[in-house]
Amino acid sequence: MPDVGDDSFWESPVYRDLAEELLRMSRRRTNVFPGARLETSAFGILWTLSDGRARTLRELGEELDLEQSTVNRQVNAAIKHGYLERFEVTGQLSxxxxxxxxxxxxxxxxxxxxxxxLVRVFSDLTPGAPDALLHELRSFNDAYERTIARQHQQEHAAR
Known part of the structure; x- marks a missing residue:
């Protein structure tokens, strides 16, 4: 196992620096906005539901890439706070x-x-444009999801 300071496993220094920046971004998910009413998890669930389509726990778990127990706990907490509700649909079990x-x-x-x-961040970012960042992030996320899907397919094929 390489020691903590050994960067030899990175294909290039740019990949290492990108990984570091992605870690910086992921740490912000727990960032609390002053005056916010929702926990980060409730905001994420409501974001997913903001398209107007109700979902089952399983669907929410898949879309949020969460374990069933985690999404269940988060949904129950949001229900307890009055942000979500469960309802029955005739002919549907869930x-x-x-x-x-x-x-x-x-x-x-x-x-x-x-x-x-975001408006304040982009006004402080010079040079920089939100549309350019959006294009690159969307391309990156699409490629990342394709890579993960291929890995899952290969794992299932190997079984």
């Missing part, structure tokens, strides 16, 4: 989850806080 009016209001409130912060 109950669906949707935002409540309180959840929608809190999501819009916290979404505005996040949007305002």
């Amino acid at each position: 109950r669906l989850i949707r935002p409540t009016a309180l959840g929608i209001e809190a999501f819009e409130h916290d979404g505005k806080l996040r949007a305002e912060r």
Whole structure:
């Protein structure tokens, strides 16, 4: 095992630096916005549901890439706070989850806080453009998801 300071396993210094920047970004997921009403997990669930389509716990877990126990715990916490509700659909075994009016209001409130912060960040970023970053991040995430899907296919084929 290489010692902590050994960077020899990186294909290039750029890859190492990219990994470091991605780690910096991932640490911000737990960042609390002053005045926010929602925990990060509740915001993520409400973001997923913001397309207007209710989902089962399983669907939420798949879309958020979370273990079933984790998504169940997070959904239950959001229900307890009044942000989500479960409801039954005739002919369907699993109950669906949707935002409540309180959840929608809190999501819009916290979404505005996040949007305002991005405006401030991009006004401080020179040179830089949000559309260029969006293009590169979307391309990166698409390629990342394709890579993970191929790895899963190879793992299943090897079994």
